[in-house]
Amino acid sequence: GDSVTQMEGPVTLSEEAFLTINCTYTATGYPSLFWYVQYPGEGLQLLLKATKADDKGSNKGFEATYRKETTSFHLEKGSVQVSDSAVYFCALSDRGDDKIIFGKGTRLHILP
Amino acid sequence: DAGVTQSPTHLIKTRGQQVTLRCSPKSGHDTVSWYQQALGQGPQFIFQYYEEEERQRGNFPDRFSGHQFPNYSSELNVNALLLGDSALYLCASSYPGQPYNEQFFGPGTRLTVL
Numbered sequence: 710g711d712s713v714t715q716m717e718g719p720v721t722l723s724e725e726a727f728l729t730i731n732c733t734y735t736a737t738g739y740p741s742l743f744w745y746v747q748y749p750g751e752g753l754q755l756l757l758k759a760t761k762a763d764d765k766g767s768n769k770g771f772e773a774t775y776r777k778e779t780t781s782f783h784l785e786k787g788s789v790q791v792s793d794s795a796v797y798f799c800a801l802s803d804r805g806d807d808k809i810i811f812g813k814g815t816r817l818h819i820l821p
Numbered sequence: 822d823a824g825v826t827q828s829p830t831h832l833i834k835t836r837g838q839q840v841t842l843r844c845s846p847k848s849g850h851d852t853v854s855w856y857q858q859a860l861g862q863g864p865q866f867i868f869q870y871y872e873e874e875e876r877q878r879g880n881f882p883d884r885f886s887g888h889q890f891p892n893y894s895s896e897l898n899v900n901a902l903l904l905g906d907s908a909l910y911l912c913a914s915s916y917p918g919q920p921y922n923e924q925f926f927g928p929g930t931r932l933t934v935l
Contacts, residue, residue: 802922811863
């Protein structure tokens with residue numbers, strides 16, 4: 710079945726460092742891809758999305774590009790802030806499917 | 822515009838008991854999905870309700886059941902609670918016809934089974 714694999718955390722970086730969180734997926738169809746973020750004590754929020762190959766999703770300085778040839782959707786940010794500390798989930802939803810499939814999440818700690 | 826709301830925020834039950842969790846979808850949304858998020862894991866899909874019917878179900882036992890009301894709000898019921906049912910239960914709402922399956926999540930109900 711469909712699945713998402715993302716790098717295990719925790720990831721600890723200093724403020725203004727470059728961030729990459731790797732994500733690869735397995736899907737039988739042609740899925741939409743997402744990154745969700747979960748701040749401490751809060752629910753999941755959609756951070757960015759991409760719905761077709763080579764699409765680049767972006768939001769709040771974060772970017773991810775839908776790479777069909779490598780089945781990847783890595784999350785990047787050029788300069789992280791302490792406020793980016795959270796758990797990040799890579800996810801997919803196959804066309805015509807009602808469910809979203811999530812990775813296990815990557816906890817990010819940013820040190821001032 | 823209120824987002825997705827869930828109640829209660831926290832709940833403590835003992836093994837064998839039954840629990841009901843509640844969810845109100847975002848305004849304009851008519852589809853509700855439920856997810857279970859165990860500690861340190863990603864959310865797992867339980868089921869989705871649309872037009873008061875269960876439309877799709879994930880790999881969860883029949884102890885997990887749900888209901889959707891005419892106002893689109895939803896309940897998740899879990900019978901014969903097990904210790905392993907301890908988790909954050911997330912409700913998400915959406916509407917059909919979106920070009921991609923974007924779902925809006927509530928803050929969750931933290932269920933602890935002792």
